Amino acid sequence: MGGSSKNNFDSDTSTGSDFQYYGLEMVEKRKNAKTIIYKTPDRVIPVVFLPGVMGSNLMNKEIDGDSIWRLDSIPSTFVWTTRGPAQRGKLLDPSNTFVDPRGEVQEESMKERRLFGSRKDRGWGEVGYMSYGEFLPWLQKVLNDNDEKQENQQTGNGKLTAREKLENYNLNAEVGETNLTTDEVNTSYKYLFPVHAAGYNWLASNAESATNLSIRIKKIINDYNSRGMKCEKVILVTHSMGGLVARHYSEMLKGNNGDSFVLGIVHGVMPDLGSPMAYKRMKMGEAGTTGLVIGANGAEMTAVLANAPGPLQLLPGVSYGMGWLHIEGKKELVPESNPYTEIYTNRTAWWALREERFISSNIDNPNLINNEWFSYKDIINFKVKSFIEELSGHYHKNTYAFYGNDGEKYPSYAEVFWKDISSEKNSSLDDSKLVDEGVIFYPGDINNQTTRYIGLITKNDGNVYKKFEFMPPKDPGDGTVPLCAAVIHSSNLKSQIGLSIDHEGAYKKFGDVIDSRLFSLRSIIKIAYEVKKTSLAYV
Structure with missing residues (x-):
């Protein structure tokens, strides 16, 4: 990496990608000879990674700080397969959990530690190794390959670095498709990009996590300045729900210097408008190995999610649109105008978000049931609705984003359908009573149960039983976030690309380095070019 003993790059007289500087002893003869002096930059632009929901390791302060959610490997998650709803609700209580920094981390080199401190100190142990353990070292390497x-x-030798290769690599982004320029690449090599990770309590409100991020970013910047390394702003890279945390910090907490400390944000598979998958999980849990860990049925999921503002803030808000929930036999749109009252806090409809039979309190004690219900309703009204609606439409002025758009490999729920699969369909049903007076019956909590047996009132106040099935996803997306909720429409969007990627593995490597990584790298370098507008610019 080029630099001068006087001032890193102030004397840059290079052409192309070479940084060449005249040695002081040759000032008078510089037409005939020149000396190249390489020096490590002392100007720093930290890259801070925010994981998705369930992507941060957690510990419980009521059980002596024991780790309760550590995603180091698949075997490390098996303990959850033996925990029922009540135990899950107790262990994963937002008020008793906080980030566990002791997760697995690939050890850094001595040079990296000397420049930036250990990876543990930079928060890498706070995020799930299963999801990010290979991505973070890759990002650290390609952003600091000065040697x-x-x-x-x-x-x-004619070889090119990852950044230099992107000068001739077209990613086919549908918005803002521009290769890196030589000037952008050369400018990036005048700075260091230490990679940090910022885990957060994904059970708590994302607004609370954003406040904690504000404190964290100020500390990161101050720590580098105290070591004599010039640092003014950070670049945020996010996964899934981490994007909501980042946006709330940069846009809603501007009084805490949110926007002024952020040079730009790269969002990966962010549920910009929420996702009906959050509804599906609350109603019936998750299938496969994932379900055994996070909740295989509605009872297990509800025990945790009903008290956790963070995951509930992934529900579709008003901007998602109306009519995304379909119940065969019901003529009205659901929701018609307000998903919070019509679905999320609707206590009587069998298809509403929270089923009363999953309330973990004593079912024979009406007072306890009411208390738990109203506590949940307060979370929806004062933490979920306010967060979703206030954040809607707000993006950092330098926003880059990629999303999943494959309906064949990763079908997603843009809309959800309850199909009437009763052996006999009765036209005498009163549709309004189907909504208001249906009672759910079916034996036990079958894992990922997609059927409901409903006891309904007929027009003549008789009784009839019907069977509904929750239909599988069929829309393009990443398996979790549908295309319609992932695409950003904003004048602050600088570049955006749709890719065939899985939601959880959006930053993982499959075969060759996937385009989501290359897009993120290119976006980071383009954002870093904005440093020319700050006091860290070379003059």
């Missing part, structure tokens, strides 16, 4: 670039220049 590789220097060796290529000195040996003339």
Whole structure:
């Protein structure tokens, strides 16, 4: 990496990708000879990674700080397969949990530690190794490959670094498709990009997590400045729900210097408008190995999610649109105008979000049931609705984003359908009573149960039983967030690309390095070019 003993890059007289500087002893003869002096930059732009929901390791302060959610490996999650609803609700209580920094981390080199501190100190142990353990080292390497670039220049081997390769690589982004320029790449090599991770309590409100992020970012910047490394702003890279935390910090907490400390944000598979998958999980849990860990049925899921504002803030808000919940036999749209009252806090409809039979309190004690219900309703009204609606439409001025758009590999729920599969369909049903007076019956809590047996009132006040099935997803997306909720429409959007990627594995490597990584790298370098507008610019 080029620099001068006087001022890193102030004397840059290079052409192309070479940084060449005149040695002081040759000032008078510089037409005939020149010396190349390489120096590590002392100006820092930290890249802070925010994981998705369930992507941060958690510990419980009531059980002596024991780890309760550590995503180091698949075996490390098996303990959850033996925990029922009541135990899950107790252990995963937002008021008693906080981030556990002791997760697995790939050890750093001595040079990396000397420059930036250990990876543990930079928060890498706070996020799930299963999801991010290979991505974070890759990002750290490609953003700080100054030695590789220097060796290529000195040996003339013709090799290019990852950043240099992106000068000739078209990603086919539908918005803002521009290759990296030589000037952008060269400017990036005048700075260091230490990678940090910022885990957060994903059970708590994302607004609370954003406040904690504000404190964290100020500390990161101050720590580098105290070490004599010039640092002014950070770049945020997010996964899924981490994007909501980042946006709330940068846009809603501007009084806490949110926007002023952020140079730009790269969002990966962010549920911008929420996702009906949050409804599906609350009603019936999750299928497969994932379900055994996070909740295989409605009872297990409800025990945790009904008291956790963070996951509930992934529900579709008003901007998602109306009519995304379909019940065969019901003529009205659901929701018609307000998903919070019509679905999320509707206590009588069998298809409403929270089923009263999953309330973990004593079912024979009406007072306890009411208390738990009204506590849940307060969470929806004062933490979920306010967060979703206030954040809607707000994005950082330098926003880059990628999303999943494959309906064949990763079908998603843009709309959800309850199909009447009763052996006999009775036209005498009163549709309004189907909504208001249906009572759910079916034996036990079958894992990922997609059927409901409903006891309904007929027009003549008789009784009839019907069977409804929750239909599988069929819309394009990433398996969790549908295309319609992932695409950002904003004048602050600089670039956006749709990819065939799985939601959870959006940053993982499958075969060759996937385009989500290359898009993120290119976006980071383009955001970093904005540093020319700050006091960290070279003049």
